[in-house]
Amino acid sequence: MEQGYYYTFGSILAIQIFFELGLSNIITQFVAHETANLTWNNKVSFSGSKESSSRLSSLLRFTIRWFGVIAFLLFFGLLIAGYCFFNKYGENDIIVEWQIPWLILSITTSLSLMLSPILAFLEGLGRVKEVAKIRLIQQIVQLSFVLIFFLLGFKLFSSPLAAILSFGIVPLWILLGNKKKLLIFIWNKIDVYKVNYKLEIFPFQWKIALSWISGYFIFQLFNPVLFATEGPIVAGQMGMTLAILNAILMFTLSWVTTKVPVFSGLIAKKQYKELDSLFNKTLIQSAVLNAVVLSSFFILIYFLRYFDIKIGNKNLGDRFLPFTSMMFMIIPVFLNHIIASWATYLRCHKKEPMLLQSVAMGILCCVSTILLGNNFGVFGMTLGYMILTIIGFVWTYFIFKNKKQEWHNEE
Structure with a gap:
């Protein structure tokens, strides 16, 4: 029975599509088109077209602000949608505790959405393999802990707890590696040219x-x-x-x-x-x-x-x-x-x-x-x-x- 709740959770969480509106995919393409006019000096800096550098900076600034707002709206959207749906169609399953797990998943999903433009930006810069690797690690960690928590009897709490642990991987990867320096470098390249x-x-x-x-x-x-x-x-x-x-x-x-x-x-x-x-x-x-x-x-x-x-x-x-x-x-x-x-x-x-x-x-x-x-x-x-x-x-x-x-x- 809880398997049904688990996968229906995922389907309702997917309503983030209505908030994200395909912007991550667009970011990668726009960044890639601008990067074609630049030459990398090393892993954290580049040189070349002043216009492209400035447009990259403006795109980074815009997407971070945009996703910060929609992540906030997504949290309340998920919370309301989930409680309305499961209260109506799961009212007979009183033995299933879904309320707190749903709250945790709503929080972690919204926080993950805030990081998605940064990953999309890095992909557009050509860091596709690195981003794919960190996403794979994130998925492996989440799946592993879901299975562990299920075996330990955490039931519907398994996925939310695993989501918390896997979420922390990306910000640590950005902050502790050279990605932070790269993003700061791009952020400071702002000029009159803007997207x-x-x-x-x-x-x-x-x-x-x-x-x-x-x-x-x-x-x-x-x-x-x-x-x-x-x-x-x-x-x-x-x-x-x-x-x-x-x-x-x-x-x-x-x-x-x-x-x-x-x-x-x-x-x-x-x-x-x-x-x-x-x-x-x-x-x-x-x-x-x-x-x-x-x-x-x-x-x-x-x-x-x-x-x-x-x-x-x-x-x-x-x-x-x-x-x-x-x-x-x-x-x-x-x-x-x-x-x-x-x-x-x-x-x-x-x-x-x-x-x-x-x-x-x-x-x-x-x-x-x-x-x-x-x-x-x-x-x-x-x-x-x-x-x-x-x-x-x-x-x-x-x-x-x-x-x-x-x-x-x-x-």
Whole structure:
């Protein structure tokens, strides 16, 4: 039962998308475009275009102030949304203590949002491997302590306590390393040249924001709907399955996302042949890896159920969705890997051609999830999601093909 609460927590915490509005992704791209005009002297300083240096400084100042405000608003948004949802749909589960864990998670999620622009900024500066490494360490620490606390009987307190411990890793990494000196160096580079949010960022951001918000209704609505209609046990199975599948997607997609500063730099220099060569190679490698890992996951669940492997007198395989519904979720993950790669390539041009597709798919998936989930349960919900993802895949392919040709020919 608590597994359902655990994963539904995650789905509701994802409403931070409505506050962050895709700005972290935009920061990385803007920083990468400006960095293309600079030359690094060492790890904490650079030289080159005075205009680009000043624009970087203004961007850093703006994003830190912006995220400080929205993190404050996010805390109250999470607190209200969580208490309203669980008070209504979890009122019969009086034995589950979710109030304090939810408060702690709301705090740590809001604090983490305050750090996200700094990490995005460092990625744009070319520190992709370092940021990826610290994020990986953070995830390993959080997962390890979640498991430890679960085994020690902390129940729903396991995730909040692990979140507190993992959160502290990033600020320590920034303060104790050379990142602090680098950020101070950039902060002091301010001059008359500044990034104009209204004219430069907002026209791009509102499109990205709508696309990201649509993504919430595509990827995060499963657990709350199942929690409300079929209870925490089924929601827990969906949550466990999605957790593994999303981890696979993020892991394999990192082959593409870590190249964003490189893609953006090549676009800024109009080196399109090198861009396409690198992108195609990266996409093929990451897609093959994605297919292999997804297949391995499906085989693993088959063996867990075939040999009836148990932990704590509970069949471990039963914590996941039935095979058919699971396959209906696995196929979209592979297709979404390619969709996300194409979208990343296009967005590195500081344009958002995916707006209409994202909004349309978000609305269709929202309607499909609610209607099919209510009438046909998890089977209908997952089948509808797979069909819509296939449609979205074909649609995205034509956007990718046409926009790439249009943008590169006009320049």
